Amino acid sequence: MWNAIADVAADTKRAEREDFNKRRSRRTKLCMVKEMDSSLSSKMTTTADYAPMDVEVLIDIDVDPEDKSDYLADICTSNGDDSDDIYNNIFEKLGLDSNLLMHDDHDTNRWYVRNLRPLHPYTNVTTGETCENLLRMNRKSSLSKTTMNEILTEFSKALPVPHNLPTSFDNLLNCMRILDLFCKKVLCSLCYQELDKEKKTCMNSSCQQFQSSKAETHIVFSGDIKRLLTYIVSRTLKEIDGYKIMINDDVFLKYDDDIVSGEKYQNLLKSQSDGLFITLIIHPDGLPLVKTTKLSLWALSASIVELHPQLRQRRRNMMLLSACIGNGKPDVFGWLNSVVEQLMDLKLRGIVIRTETNEVRHYSCYFHGIVGDLPGLAFVLNFKGHTGYFSCFFCFLEGIRNGKMLFPYTSPLLLRTSDDWCRDSEEAVRKKENVLGHHGISPIADLFDGDLPNSIMIDYLHASLLRHVKTVVVELTSRLSKNDCKKLDELLKSQKFPHFFNRKLRGVLDVSYVKATEWRSLVLYALLPKFLPFFDDDIVAYLSLFVCALRCLHGSPLNQISRRSREEISAVLIDLYLKFHSEYFVDQETLTCHLHAHYPRQFGRHGNVSCAATFSFEDFLGSVGSSYHGSRSIGAQLVLYYNIDVFLQDDVIYEDGVVDYSKTLPVDCIDRFEVVDEIVVQCHRRLCNCDNVNSCISVFRRHFIRGFMYHSLLYNKRQTSVSYFVADRNNNDQLNFGKILLFFKLKDKMFSLIESYEEKHKFSDFFINTRFYNNICKVIDLYFFVVQKISCHVKRVVPVQSILRHCIVFDSNDALVVTPVSRLDEHD
Numbered sequence: 001m002w003n004a005i006a007d008v009a010a011d012t013k014r015a016e017r018e019d020f021n022k023r024r025s026r027r028t029k030l031c032m033v034k035e036m037d038s039s040l041s042s043k044m045t046t047t048a049d050y051a052p053m054d055v056e057v058l059i060d061i062d063v064d065p066e067d068k069s070d071y072l073a074d075i076c077t078s079n080g081d082d083s084d085d086i087y088n089n090i091f092e093k094l095g096l097d098s099n100l101l102m103h104d105d106h107d108t109n110r111w112y113v114r115n116l117r118p119l120h121p122y123t124n125v126t127t128g129e130t131c132e133n134l135l136r137m138n139r140k141s142s143l144s145k146t147t148m149n150e151i152l153t154e155f156s157k158a159l160p161v162p163h164n165l166p167t168s169f170d171n172l173l174n175c176m177r178i179l180d181l182f183c184k185k186v187l188c189s190l191c192y193q194e195l196d197k198e199k200k201t202c203m204n205s206s207c208q209q210f211q212s213s214k215a216e217t218h219i220v221f222s223g224d225i226k227r228l229l230t231y232i233v234s235r236t237l238k239e240i241d242g243y244k245i246m247i248n249d250d251v252f253l254k255y256d257d258d259i260v261s262g263e264k265y266q267n268l269l270k271s272q273s274d275g276l277f278i279t280l281i282i283h284p285d286g287l288p289l290v291k292t293t294k295l296s297l298w299a300l301s302a303s304i305v306e307l308h309p310q311l312r313q314r315r316r317n318m319m320l321l322s323a324c325i326g327n328g329k330p331d332v333f334g335w336l337n338s339v340v341e342q343l344m345d346l347k348l349r350g351i352v353i354r355t356e357t358n359e360v361r362h363y364s365c366y367f368h369g370i371v372g373d374l375p376g377l378a379f380v381l382n383f384k385g386h387t388g389y390f391s392c393f394f395c396f397l398e399g400i401r402n403g404k405m406l407f408p409y410t411s412p413l414l415l416r417t418s419d420d421w422c423r424d425s426e427e428a429v430r431k432k433e434n435v436l437g438h439h440g441i442s443p444i445a446d447l448f449d450g451d452l453p454n455s456i457m458i459d460y461l462h463a464s465l466l467r468h469v470k471t472v473v474v475e476l477t478s479r480l481s482k483n484d485c486k487k488l489d490e491l492l493k494s495q496k497f498p499h500f501f502n503r504k505l506r507g508v509l510d511v512s513y514v515k516a517t518e519w520r521s522l523v524l525y526a527l528l529p530k531f532l533p534f535f536d537d538d539i540v541a542y543l544s545l546f547v548c549a550l551r552c553l554h555g556s557p558l559n560q561i562s563r564r565s566r567e568e569i570s571a572v573l574i575d576l577y578l579k580f581h582s583e584y585f586v587d588q589e590t591l592t593c594h595l596h597a598h599y600p601r602q603f604g605r606h607g608n609v610s611c612a613a614t615f616s617f618e619d620f621l622g623s624v625g626s627s628y629h630g631s632r633s634i635g636a637q638l639v640l641y642y643n644i645d646v647f648l649q650d651d652v653i654y655e656d657g658v659v660d661y662s663k664t665l666p667v668d669c670i671d672r673f674e675v676v677d678e679i680v681v682q683c684h685r686r687l688c689n690c691d692n693v694n695s696c697i698s699v700f701r702r703h704f705i706r707g708f709m710y711h712s713l714l715y716n717k718r719q720t721s722v723s724y725f726v727a728d729r730n731n732n733d734q735l736n737f738g739k740i741l742l743f744f745k746l747k748d749k750m751f752s753l754i755e756s757y758e759e760k761h762k763f764s765d766f767f768i769n770t771r772f773y774n775n776i777c778k779v780i781d782l783y784f785f786v787v788q789k790i791s792c793h794v795k796r797v798v799p800v801q802s803i804l805r806h807c808i809v810f811d812s813n814d815a816l817v818v819t820p821v822s823r824l825d826e827h828d
Contacts, residue, residue, distance in 0.1 A: 115175060120163035127164040131175050135644055138169075144629035145169045173640075178647045181228060182221040182323075182639045185338065189216040189326060192334035218326030219635045222338045228319045230351050231646065232304065233278060233363065236317060237355060240306045244275055255556065257563050257608040259305050259368065264454065264605050268366060277364040278351070279305040281457070282321070282444070283617040284372050284380040287625050289325070289634055297625050297638070298324040300339060300380075301617055305368050313616030313827045315623055316649040320642055323624075325635035332379060336443045343367070343447055367447045369606060371457035371614055374591065381452070382425070382442045386591040390437035393453045394598045396420075402587060407594035409578045421452045458595055458602050460609040461618070464550065465519040467592040470511060472543070473522070475585055476535065477508045484534055485509065491530055497521065498806045498821065499711070499721035516615070524551060528784065529810040529817040532766060541770035542577070542584055546596075548779045549573035553599055553609045555822035557782035558727055558735060558804055563603075569779055571600035576775055615827035664800060666743055666750060668701035668715065675699070680744060680753060683797045687747050700743040703750065705800050708824050712740040712752070727804045727820050728754065736796070737787050737807060737818050743800065750800045757787040760815050785818045 114128035138148055148169040156167050166172040186195045191207040195217065202209045209215035233240065246252050247260045247269065259265055265279065286298040300321040303312050311317055322339040324330045350364045370377065374386040377393070384391040387405050389398050395413040399405050425442065428435040448455040477485055489507035497504060505521055506514045528547055532540050551557075552570040574596050581589055599609065606612050627641035628634045675681065675693050684693050701715040711723040718724070724740045738754040745751075763784035764777040789812075805824070810817040 115164070117164055119165060120160050122160055127175070130165065131172055132648070134172060135176065136648060139641065139644060139648065142627070146629075148172070173644075176647065178643055180639075181224045181643055181646060183224075183338075184636075184639075185220045185222070187218045187220060187330070187334050189218055189328075189330075192218075192331040216327060218324055218330040218335070220330070220335055220338070221323045221325075221635060221639050222342065223319070223321050225319070225321055225339070225342045226346055226351060228321075228646065229278070229280075229304075229346070229365070230353065232317055232319065233351065233353055235649075236304075236307060236311065237353060239308060239311055240278075240304075243306060243308050254562050255560055257556070257566070257603070257611075258309055259607040259611050261563065262603075262605050262607040265305065265368060268368075272364070276361055277366055279366045279368045281305060281368050282370050282447075283614060284370070284376045285614070285617065285621055286329070286376065286379075287621060289625065289628070290631050293631070294327050295325065295631075295634065296328070298330060298335065299621055299624065300336065301620060303616065309611055310825050312611075313619075315616075315620050316645075318616065318620045320620075320624055323635065323638060325638075329379065332382060333443050336380070340443050340447070343444075347447065367455070369448075369455040369457045369612075370444065371459050371612055371617070373459060373462040373614070377456065380442065380444060381456070382439045384434060384437040384439065388434075388437070391591055392437075392594060392598075393456050394595075394601075396436065397594065399591075404587070405591065406587060406589045407591055408589055409581065411575065411579070413597060416453050418450055418452065418454065422450055454605065457606050457612045458598060458609075459612065459614045460550075460553075460599075461516045461613045461615055463592045463595050464609070465516045465523065467590075468596070469519050469523045470514070471588055471590075471593075472585065473508060473527075474511060475588065476531070476539075480534060488530065488534055492522070492526065495526060495530070495810070496720055496722045497808060498723040499709070499718065500723075500824070501721075523547060524554065524822055525808050525819050526810065528780075529812065529819075533813070537767055538770045538772075539584055541767040541772045541776065542580060544767065544776050544780055545573045545577040545772060548776060548783065549577065549596075549599070550609070551783050551822060552779070553603050555608065555610070558729075558820055559782060561782075567600050567604050570603065573775065573779065574599060576772070610823055610826045613827075619827065664706065664750065665704040666698075666700040666745060667703060667709070670699045670701060670714065673699040675744070677741075677753060677795060679795050679797055683751065684746060687749075696746065698745040700745070703743045703752070703800055705803050708806075710740060710803065710806070712742045714742050722809060723806055725807045725809050725818070726754070727807050727818075728798050728802045729804060730798075730802070735785075735804075737785065738791070738796070740803075741795070752798050752800055752803065754796050754798050755791045756794045756796055757816065757818075758792045760786045760788050762786065763817065783819055786812075787816050787818055789815050 115126065115131070117127050119125050119127050119130050134148075134152075137143070143151070152165065152167055152169065152172065156163070156165055159165055166175050186200070187193065188195060188202040188204065188207060188209055190209055191202065191204045193202065193204045193207070195201060195215070196203050199211075201211045201213060202215050204210060243260075253261045253266070259281075260269075268277070268279065269275070280302045282300060282302045284298070284300050286296055289295045289297050300323075302319045302321055304317065305312070307317060321343075322336065324335045346365045347367070350362055353361045353363060355361065370380070372380070377383070378385045378391070381393070383393065389401075389405075390396065391399065391405070392407065393416070395415050397407050397410055397413060399407045421438075422445075424435045425438040425440060425445070428438040429440045442452070445452060477488070480488065485508065489509045492505040493507050495505050501521065503515060503517045503521070505526060506518050524547070528540060528544055531543070549570040552566040552573075556566070578589075578593070578597055581593065602612065603609070624638060624642055628637040673694070675684075675697055680697065681693055684697060688696055690696050699714070701712055703710050703712075709723065710726065711718050711721070713724055715724075726738065726740060728736050728738070730736060736754075736756055737759075738756040741753040741755055743750065743752050762777075762781050763786050764773065764780050765786075767773050767776065767780075805820040807818045807820050810819075
């Protein structure tokens, strides 16, 4: 009896739920019709140039719309009554699924298709929202397709029936209508002709793999570059417009050292009066995928110059143009021909962007340069590798072979011009032999309008950090005794840095796994103060030529000097460094060492070495290259997960943007803090008439200054980081150094209480008896300072706006060596 009563009650509730869902469905569809009517009416007012792009995005979906089994809308659905037909007919005439709604709620040219039906009858959570969250979970956790299928199966069992949750990963992708932004092409590894799509064999009768069923292949995935670029530019249009305003400021151009203030970009800016153009930097690189089969990935990626450096180097703002998966290097023409055709079409036609105000803009597209490691550049440029004669991209230095390829110091250098590059590459094609380093014409030469080698950018990550600096440090430590080497190793490992240094220093006993960021921290900051006690002053003074030159090319000192002066100073220092290099390091003048002779010209043409480095590209390629599971269909997995990433990034509105340099905000207020410092009390007397200091002053542990976080000694969660030692400038324009005791707010003004450290002597005094003292004395004192080891116990109240930068402190025997952080915005 009780079972019968329960069945009747369940039937009654089920009927009520079905009736309620039908009414809600009709109301939702009516609202959707109204929204679509207004959206489409505004859409029809756009220009003819823009209309085809919208149509393309809507209909270019790699799913057959007639195949209803591919869509989630037909999974677990019940038959509706005839009263819904009128709404279905309206949506059918609009060419849309009746359960889908187009959202255009943020500034992107892509209409996002979201399923608004509830996940099941007992919730208001929509199916589209759930599917998006599942995709984000998949990408954050790097779950395989098999694992996702198991999760979806278990979720489906736990949900009430009927429900709209996809039961497999394929159904989830179909539900989200994720576009395949890449076309696939399979090439024969010997003749590099495309395989027959049906037989999947090489049909070249002259090839050794002719009609072989086990032919070795290279799989090439070429991206829809125009669409990818349109997505990113649409999403970051506000940031691009804001940065272009800064570019036109004269003070910015005088002291800033980004790519946009370099000669090449400024020449382009002067030739484009309207400023409606986008400039790209391309990066070729390869990485191993499967060690046992020697399977590797070669990728071509790009970043947008018009974005602020902090946005430019983020993964979501970089594009994967093409990827090639196979054993060994592919044929450069077979790999890049299809993508170069797209890039040339992009250069010819540009892209069309619609702003928030429905303004239609046509952006021209240009290519600023190409950056990468030496093997990657030589491969794409069809040039001699770094172990051959005439392998320098920028000059005609032949080199000599002495067990390895060496490039002795030569001055002046005979530089390659654009005419030389074109003539020699064409001659190499005609003679079918190497001509002064050229194997032939590069497949990407036309992208730069014949402006090679001026468009080649030296990557200091590989040339300086991972190659030259590593070679020098290994050679120096080999000269130390075992005990001294162990002491130096311990000193480096114990060195403290500000909190935003994600990697600390590694030791020198084993440099096999030292990362580029760790080499950067060593050469820019720790090399001179840490190596000084272990080596002769003369050799450390010689190393300071290189360190100071690299600091000039990397970032501005505390006393700002113009970028032109920095270029001239670095040119003199590098010339001296290379001139005497063979005296201190025998047979170490490799191509990576020689390339430093071209750094100053690169600085003037392309900006500082940080903005021209490949830190962000390597990070981006590493994230793409790790998105696979198992050892089968790796290329298809990489492309699939990249398509998902593009979908998720285009759907999210990012509000973090770049660092707001005007942001000055106290953080972490201390309740009931009793002010006992007399200098703070005196400051209160000057600015306020009240007698209650503790109620008038608010004390803080941390503070944002020009967008970056600074700590005080009151902040007890800083662990081993030192973000409280800073440099500041007083009213007399004098530099001071000290540690921040606290931050306090008085009369809506922010101050810091700093305990000062007096300057002991010049850092250049360590090298006063060396041969290079006159060359380095003025420059090295701009970047390194020596202060008393113990503070003078003088406390100063300093407005937070007067604080300049974080400083890194090195403990010497009887003093402290202080050096400011070179850049706060470099990829780490």
